[in-house]
Amino acid sequence: MPLILHAPPVLLRCTSSLPRRWLSTFNSSSSDFSFTSGYSSAIDTNTTIKGPLGDASLHGAHRLTPRALKEHLDKFVVGQRRAKRVLSTSVYYHYRRIQQVRQRQEEEEELTRVARAMDVHSLEDEFPGQQQTMHYQPDYGRDEFLPIHDHSPLTLEKSNVLCLGPTGVGKTLMIRTLARVLEVPFSMSDCTPFTQAGYVGEDADVCIHRLLAASNWDVRRAETGIICLDEFDKIAKPKSTHGSKDISGEGVQQALLKIIEGTTLQVSAKPERRPPSGLPGGSTVAGPGGPGGANKGEIFTVDTSNILFIFTGAFIGLDKVIMDRVSKGSIGFNAHVRTNGVALEDEKFRGYTPFFTPNEGEGGKKRKFNPLELAEPGDLINFGLIPEIVGRIPVLTAVEKLDEEMLVRVLTEPRNCLIKQYEQLFLMSGIELRFTSGALWEIAKAAMKMETGARGLRTVLERLLTDAMFEAPGSSIKYVLVTEAVAQKKQPPLYFGRGQKHQFHGAISEEEATWASYHGQMPEEKPVNRSYEDYKEKGKAAGFT
Numbered sequence: 263m264p265l266i267l268h269a270p271p272v273l274l275r276c277t278s279s280l281p282r283r284w285l286s287t288f289n290s291s292s293s294d295f296s297f298t299s300g301y302s303s304a305i306d307t308n309t310t311i312k313g314p315l316g317d318a319s320l321h322g323a324h325r326l327t328p329r330a331l332k333e334h335l336d337k338f339v340v341g342q343r344r345a346k347r348v349l350s351t352s353v354y355y356h357y358r359r360i361q362q363v364r365q366r367q368e369e370e371e372e373l374t375r376v377a378r379a380m381d382v383h384s385l386e387d388e389f390p391g392q393q394q395t396m397h398y399q400p401d402y403g404r405d406e407f408l409p410i411h412d413h414s415p416l417t418l419e420k421s422n423v424l425c426l427g428p429t430g431v432g433k434t435l436m437i438r439t440l441a442r443v444l445e446v447p448f449s450m451s452d453c454t455p456f457t458q459a460g461y462v463g464e465d466a467d468v469c470i471h472r473l474l475a476a477s478n479w480d481v482r483r484a485e486t487g488i489i490c491l492d493e494f495d496k497i498a499k500p501k502s503t504h505g506s507k508d509i510s511g512e513g514v515q516q517a518l519l520k521i522i523e524g525t526t527l528q529v530s531a532k533p534e535r536r537p538p539s540g541l542p543g544g545s546t547v548a549g550p551g552g553p554g555g556a557n558k559g560e561i562f563t564v565d566t567s568n569i570l571f572i573f574t575g576a577f578i579g580l581d582k583v584i585m586d587r588v589s590k591g592s593i594g595f596n597a598h599v600r601t602n603g604v605a606l607e608d609e610k611f612r613g614y615t616p617f618f619t620p621n622e623g624e625g626g627k628k629r630k631f632n633p634l635e636l637a638e639p640g641d642l643i644n645f646g647l648i649p650e651i652v653g654r655i656p657v658l659t660a661v662e663k664l665d666e667e668m669l670v671r672v673l674t675e676p677r678n679c680l681i682k683q684y685e686q687l688f689l690m691s692g693i694e695l696r697f698t699s700g701a702l703w704e705i706a707k708a709a710m711k712m713e714t715g716a717r718g719l720r721t722v723l724e725r726l727l728t729d730a731m732f733e734a735p736g737s738s739i740k741y742v743l744v745t746e747a748v749a750q751k752k753q754p755p756l757y758f759g760r761g762q763k764h765q766f767h768g769a770i771s772e773e774e775a776t777w778a779s780y781h782g783q784m785p786e787e788k789p790v791n792r793s794y795e796d797y798k799e800k801g802k803a804a805g806f807t
């Protein structure tokens with residue numbers, strides 16, 4: 263039960279010395295204070311979550327949990343179980359931190375509002391010409407110092423994240439999906455063009471500039487956003503600089519130190535868009551332009567202490583650094599590592615890191631272990647990052663390479679999967695496009711060879727479908743079929759006209775039957791040829807919606 267104080271007017275004069283949390287609940291109309299005995303900045307787990315996660319359809323109650331975030335990611339990203347868990351957890355706590363920051367800002371605004379409403383005025387106002395005088399009363403009877411009481415509230419600090427792993431396997435997709443679902447501003451910057459300030463290239467501050475733009479120039483929103491710095495490994499110190507200044511490696515790392523830890527930056531920009539009036543938080547613009555000077559260059563003052571930084575990079579060669587370190591640890595382990603290259607056996611891995619959650623494949627299937635999952639700060643320093651920056655990124659996680667089966671799943675399972683996208687594209691011209699199971703596996707195989715992760719899938723599909731995409735619209739073609747032979751580029755896509763629906767489905771069934779008999783031993787979840795509806799059903803069963 264909140265305690266209600268009926269405060270006499272004389273007490274109201276002293277409000278500025280009262281804890282803010284009391285003031286926040288002051289009801290000026292009734293001259294009542296109400297305050298609770300709990301600490302106001304404690305996390306309120308019942309706070310309604312804004313954004314899609316507040317939507318009961320996503321996770322039942324209005325509750326946000328790391329698990330709910332991970333389950334949401336599962337709908338968009340195939341595999342990467344461990345990275346999903348780590349990122350969901352980090353982003354979840356970032357979101358909670360944002361709530362705390364916003365709560366404090368609201369309290370401060372409330373404090374100002376209440377102070378105004380109560381018409382607080384200084385002693386000088388009451389007695390013009392008088393100065394408030396402080397009298398120092400030395401207390402000679404006491405020999406100990408007065409204890410210093412710091413009433414500043416507990417500050418939740420952020421934990422920046424480093425996500426290591428090969429290209430095109432879903433690192434950015436995961437971060438982008440999380441930022442979108444939480445309605446947190448998000449920006450992405452590539453570290454490759456960064457140089458030390460004063461040299462040709464981009465300053466590291468540009469990432470804050472981009473975040474501001476993504477926040478529609480709302481400084482307050484930007485201050486709680488997420489910045490993804492990609493190609494982070496490209497700013498590692500080279501092994502030898504031959505005595506020259508390392509302006510794109512160590513120089514950039516030094517420049518990033520303050521930004522990622524938390525500093526106040528002055529960003530000068532000419533915003534193209536003005537925030538629509540009534541946006542929550544509004545824009546806090548400082549500088550010559552002021553809030554109205556849309557066309558002039560403006561100075562935005564941004565505090566970076568609550569911006570979450572997520573670094574990503576392939577870190578090619580880091581696996582060898584890790585394996586060398588790991589293999590020094592145990593002779594037996596060493597022998598195993600040497601004979602199996604980078605593949606570590608489950609039991610050995612667990613033995614080496616007993617509290618580690620291995621990156622198991624879905625359905626409890628065993629996967630090859632990824633040496634990057636064993637990365638330690640020391641490995642990153644050996645790779646060329648400076649200890650100061652490594653120390654500011656306490657969370658490390660790794661993503662794994664996508665194998666053929668995962669690529670097939672990328673093609674068919676996520677909400678925005680490529681096959682659905684291409685089928686939709688054709689459907690817009692009144693043409694039904696279908697792929698047989700054999701074709702899907704061939705496409706995945708071809709993408710694997712490109713070594714660009716899931717990005718290769720689109721390249722393969724574009725090459726296969728370019729002709730059909732050109733020929734079919736406006737022609738008599740109503741059905742396009744991509745079979746295994748088509749995907750192997752042994753023949754062009756099969757075209758069927760308006761009256762040939764039967765033949766079209768016949769060709770599909772025939773190939774599927776051959777596929778099933780040939781690959782009878784394949785796991786059940788290997789895709790069979792599906793229509794839209796089949797995809798939906800299969801997707802629902804697998805947790806994709």
Ligand SMILES: Nc1ncnc2c1ncn2[C@@H]1O[C@H](COP(=O)(O)OP(=O)(O)OP(=O)(O)O)[C@@H](O)[C@H]1O
Nearest residue numbers: 338339340429430431432433434435672676716717
């Ligand atoms: N695991 C995955 N599940 C679903 N789609 C994926 C996955 N990995 C990659 N993709 C697809 O590939 C595209 C590229 O992936 P993403 O941008 O996340 O790569 P990345 O790992 O960040 O690579 P890079 O380091 O080169 O930026 C995504 O837009 C998505 O369509």
